[in-house]
Amino acid sequence: MHIHILGSSAGGGFPQWNCNCTNCDGYRYGTLRARRRTQSSITVSGDGKGWVLFNASPDILQQIHDFAALQPNRRLRDTAIRGIVLIDAQIDHTTGLYMLREHTEPLDIWCTEPVRDDLTHGNPIFRLLNHFCGVRWHPLPIDGTAFSVDGIEGLRFNALPLKSKAPPYSPHRENPHLGDNIGVTITDTRNGRSAFYAPGLAAIEPHVWNAMQAADCVLVDGTFWTDDEMIRVGAAPKRGLELGHLPQSGPGGMIEWLDRLPAATRKLLIHINNTNPVLDEDSAERAELAAHGIEVSHDGLELEL
Numbered sequence: 416m417h418i419h420i421l422g423s424s425a426g427g428g429f430p431q432w433n434c435n436c437t438n439c440d441g442y443r444y445g446t447l448r449a450r451r452r453t454q455s456s457i458t459v460s461g462d463g464k465g466w467v468l469f470n471a472s473p474d475i476l477q478q479i480h481d482f483a484a485l486q487p488n489r490r491l492r493d494t495a496i497r498g499i500v501l502i503d504a505q506i507d508h509t510t511g512l513y514m515l516r517e518h519t520e521p522l523d524i525w526c527t528e529p530v531r532d533d534l535t536h537g538n539p540i541f542r543l544l545n546h547f548c549g550v551r552w553h554p555l556p557i558d559g560t561a562f563s564v565d566g567i568e569g570l571r572f573n574a575l576p577l578k579s580k581a582p583p584y585s586p587h588r589e590n591p592h593l594g595d596n597i598g599v600t601i602t603d604t605r606n607g608r609s610a611f612y613a614p615g616l617a618a619i620e621p622h623v624w625n626a627m628q629a630a631d632c633v634l635v636d637g638t639f640w641t642d643d644e645m646i647r648v649g650a651a652p653k654r655g656l657e658l659g660h661l662p663q664s665g666p667g668g669m670i671e672w673l674d675r676l677p678a679a680t681r682k683l684l685i686h687i688n689n690t691n692p693v694l695d696e697d698s699a700e701r702a703e704l705a706a707h708g709i710e711v712s713h714d715g716l717e718l719e720l
């Protein structure tokens with residue numbers, strides 16, 4: 416399978432438009448070695464022709480522009496995106512749906528019922544899209560049942576519920592429901608190789624850990640280095656865990672978990688917040704990740720499994 420990282424950043428992107436933290440300011444003025452990053456999305460294909468879009472980022476038009484395979488030019492109005500899988504209903508994962516409104520048929524969207532509810536009521540994107548191309552909702556099973564996407568050859572998908580956070584506008588924000596947030600295992604049915612994708616992950620429950628251990632590659636929550644990062648930087652009075660993101664450092668952090676995976680597992684962080692010191696390629700934190708064999712994904716990165 417081919418995995419193409421469209422956007423490796425958390426909400427806000429990097430640099431963030433209104434942010435002057437060390438990272439954003441350092442990038443802007445060229446005093447820091449770092450890559451620009453767009454917001455949270457990947458796309459996956461079995462045959463290189465039909466692609467599944469995971470999340471629809473606010474930066475989607477730029478991301479499509481930067482990845483030619485998504486525009487095969489077979490007719491006047493065309494796209495290689497055959498279906499869209501939403502991990503949750505967060506702004507950084509769904510706003511790009513508005514940018515796809517010129518589609519010539521309804522958008523085929525796989526998401527859970529709670530996510531569909533949020534996108535019908537709190538942030539009624541699905542209702543608005545009905546005034547344009549419309550939406551064909553496919554209920555996304557979270558009981559372990561596999562699903563496939565029409566037009567996608569050789570890939571199977573398995574979703575599981577996990578602990579993160581529903582969006583601030585959701586009635587589930589402080590009252591979590593199963594399926595507000597999911598992780599997905601993507602399996603190539605020809606060679607059996609698989610990737611586990613979870614850009615928002617606050618706690619690694621046993622069923623999540625099983626999925627991580629079974630995958631050849633994990634692409635997991637890289638939002639914050641420390642739980643108090645936003646507070647320390649002065650960006651917001653919120654802890655990472657309160658926002659639904661397990662920090663990398665410290666006891667019980669993501670590094671400790673990733674260390675326990677089989678040596679052959681490829682380990683990548685994704686959904687990296689602009690305040691995270693690992694964005695600075697010369698930082699001690701980045702070197703620590705490297706010492707643990709953990710990669711920091713970046714926009715345009717291609718994974719072949």
Ligand code: MLT
Binds near residue numbers: 427
């Ligand atoms: C999150 O991952 O916590 C949210 O997407 C942040 C946001 O975009 O508001």
Ligand code: MN
Binds near residue numbers: 426505507615
């Ligand atoms: Mn996010």
Ligand code: ZN
Binds near residue numbers: 430431435440689
């Ligand atoms: Zn910043």
